[in-house]
Amino acid sequence: MSKPVTPSDPSIFYSCHIFVCCNRRPDGHRRGSCAAKGSEGLRDYMKARMKELQVPQSRVNSAGCMERCEFGPAMVIYPEGVWYRPATTEDVEEIIQTHILGGGRVARLMLTENDVLPPKA
Amino acid sequence: MSKPVTPSDPSIFYSCHIFVCCNRRPDGHRRGSCAAKGSEGLRDYMKARMKELQVPQSRVNSAGCMERCEFGPAMVIYPEGVWYRPATTEDVEEIIQTHILGGGRVARLMLTENDVLPPKA
Secondary structure, eight states: OOOOOOTTSOOOSOSEEEEEEOOOOOTTOTTOOTGGGTHHHHHHHHHHHHHHTTOTTEEEEEESOOSOGGGOSOEEEETTTEEEOOOSHHHHHHIIIIIIITSOOOGGGBOOTTOOOOOOO | OOOOOOTTSOOOSOSEEEEEEOOOOOTTOTTOOTGGGTHHHHHHHHHHHHHHHTOTTEEEEEESOOSOGGGOSOEEEETTTEEEOOOSHHHHHHIIIIIIITSOOOGGGBOOTTOOOOOOO
8 A cells, every 4th residue: 555665755764663562461361462471671672782782773662562462572673674573682682683783684583474363253 | 774675575564554653751841742742642543544444454553752752743654664743633634545545645744854853962
């Protein structure tokens, strides 16, 4: 639906804009939630490291539920739209080093097209 | 820094992923905040309308402070990375109709490269 960047658009404001789901559901909820899986601590680590590394034109943001809870903790990096599910701060560090600084991908932590919810019953 | 979409990346999960800043600072804060400018109501309107219109592969999310408070209420649409500052639900409706459904741009509501904060004193 949305049109890709057009020549008349302003240049991209953050060349690395990361959104970390920090939605929290009550304990025991059938869907779980990214915050219950530790996403807030991962976000804090990522924010601190990105600041230390002074990564230009970058921003780490908390976000509400991005509807991939079952595959979380979920984060997405725009504009490329690549999703990850880091479980530890070591995973986050690998994403920073390999994807953000290195321009590569951390295949073992990426969400794929197959990571979708089953249709509602 | 980040690499654009590569052939090996999964296809984009949300072709229209909208983040609305819902950060709220205390009343009277020198920087103001998007929530103090009504962003939560604009987000609610957008969520409801996108659902009514059944826009495929789309998601409206709340986000924390995206550092463009002075130019808010701020929202950004990815993957194209176009920012808007809607003031009213009519503005949001125009963004939905023109940008999201129509593939165009609402130039009068867009943030530009010039909408940046002055360096810290």
